[in-house]
Amino acid sequence: MNTSFVHVHQNDNVIVTLKNYEKGDSLFFQDKEIVVKEAIPIGHKVATNYIRAGDNIIKYGFPIGHAKQDIQEGDWVHTENTATNLAGTLEYTYTPTTTSLIKKKSDRTFYGYVRKNGDIGIRNEIWIINTVGCINKTAELLAKTANQQFQQEGFDGVYHYPHLFGCSQLGDDLHNTQKILSNLVHHPNAAGILVLGLGCENNHIAEFKKVIGEYDENRVKFLSVQEADDELEEALELVSDLVFYAKSFKREAVPLTKLKVGLKCGGSDGFSGITANPLVGAFSDKLIAHGGTTILTEVPEMFGAETILMNRATDEQVFHKIVDLVNDFKEYFLKHNQVVYENPSPGNKKGGITTLEEKSLGCVQKGGFSPVTDVLPYGGRVTKTGLNLVQGPGNDLVSVTALAAAGAHIVIFTTGRGTPFGGPVPTVKMATNTALAEKKKNWIDFNAGELVHGKAMDELTDELFDYMIDLASGNKQTNNEKNGFKEISIFKDGVIL
The missing domain is CATH 3.40.1400 (Ribose 5-phosphate Isomerase B; Chain: A,)
Known part of the structure; x- marks a missing residue:
């Protein structure tokens, strides 16, 4: 494995740095030497070839924006020379994609509390x-x-x-x-x-x-x-x-089909779409294959990658729900005279994310490759197993609260910048990079940064899966639980008297 950079997809015209580069440093990509034109921080993008003004910047195999000016091989590709391709609401066509996800009869269980109405709790x-x-x-x-x-x-x-x-x-x-x-x-x-x-x-x-x-x-x-x-x-x-x-109430064995997990990212960096979010996606697919449920939100961070989810809708009715989910949230931006691409945040940019499309293409990876079975309004509660989408903003506190309110027993929260925040349910803080995991041991519960240090995705997915079952069974606590960091926040749009 290359320890200096990552080339995420074979069609990408950028690579992502795994260390800080100084002006004049060389890196060897495929069959050529690339000389870095300026100092480029870890987690940021370097052009692998000449990109003309107006041409698309490609990462994850998809456009993440276009070049505002000519970009030379070895240039730092970031906010100064890259612009979003996003605009307002769009019309979409349902083009369903098939998935190779295989459902399996699961004998895996966890130990939860069976409530009088049949619901399952993981805390008492x-x-x-x-x-x-x-x-x-x-x-x-x-x-x-x-x-x-x-x-x-x-x-x-x-x-x-x-x-x-x-x-x-x-x-x-x-x-x-x-x-x-x-x-x-x-x-x-x-x-x-x-x-x-x-x-x-x-x-x-x-x-x-x-x-x-x-x-x-x-x-x-x-x-x-x-x-x-x-x-x-x-x-x-x-x-x-x-x-x-x-x-x-006493804990008793219950099938894994009863477990619901919310998926969230916050304080993203250039590794979010390379390590933590794909790892969460692999976990999501595995839980769903066992008959469980995952819930994805942060609608503004679907902008630019929404067709990936739309084409995985289980039927045309769910497809139209996703279209409405995305366009309604764009209309919310436009109603307040805000552009739909007013993201990423300053911390995201510092971490290596340049455009909303780049952030979104990383964000939706938390949903893995499973079909989308249902779409919920804000404040809706999950009724179907599989991958659900719920309306909510990108804001960490509001979206984690929405996931818990939708029925998530646990929320996995990926982060490249770090946060001590925890929702009303156990909130697993997953670091995108090892440096953060080592620095913030009282915040971070799981390190996805091991993926760029040689650990295989399948191995780390199994470790995460076992960790989540232990967490649901009460054998482990998240740092937010240990520290008593349990908060909620509610979405507001209108007038306060």
Whole structure:
């Protein structure tokens, strides 16, 4: 294996550096010597031949933009000389592609908690879901006091999820808040839920119950703090009941077909589409082959690579759902007078990503090669096994929350830059490069950087698969769990009163 650069696809006219190059350094590509024209950081692109102004830059075998000026062999290919090809909404034609993915009858199991309604949880936690942001601190104090008061034996702790909304919201924004919070109420990783309301908010408890629908009264309790004489004392009594209920559940073997895993990337770099995202894609295909489910979001980071997903739709109805998913999100950008390619972020660019197409072509690799079985709106919940798409932005906190709300037991979060963030479910931080994994051991759970140091994809996929089963079975914890980093964030588009 070449240790100096990666040529991702045979048709690419760029290579990706595996070390820092100085001006005048030489690298040997195929049958020629290329002299580097300027200092080029690790993870960035070098032109392998002369590229005329207007010609496409090719990476992953697809255009990632075009040359704004003539680019010489050995030049650094980045933001100064490359422009996106993206514009507004497009029309698409369904051109289905076949997949060689073979479904297998799976005898693999993990140890989870079978809830009364048949749902499977991988954690046995108590969650405090507050209907409105005004009582974030009340929920925080309650969780802290409860964890001090109740011995965590037989359950996995009490957690609260602060947010800003639930009042002074109109239309879709209020509905989005209610859907996300309702889905968290129904999430099986929580053995018990205390819904904490203020009393005067738009999303007051009586109204919120309409969105929640059916629930188990032993599992879900409610308290309006304006109506309580001592809200902390009354809430602790309710939490005590929930703890007792949670302790009635024991782990038992359940089929792997019940496992749902969310797929997310954040703080990407030039290796994201070479190591971590393809590794997650291989894991996704393997889990789906065993009858399990994966969920992919970050719609703006599908722009430029959306046809790859569209052509893997299981039927024409799902194809049209993907078209609407992509074009509706483009319309959201245009409605706010923003160009659809306003991405990648400064950190992405520093890491070696130049255009949104480049980021997207790396991003969609997390979905592997499996057919797309369903497309969900924001706040939707998974009902079909296989690869699902859910509407959501690229923002880390909002999209991980959407994945958890859709039903993901675990989220795999690939990153080349690093982040301590964790969602309400175990959030596996996967490094795209070994340097990050070694530097941020309290953040990173899994190192995909081993792929550029000689480890085979099949071997690392098996390691990841076994790690995820151990994680689901409670034999391991992610760093976000160990550190108590469990957060949510809700999408907002409209007016706040």
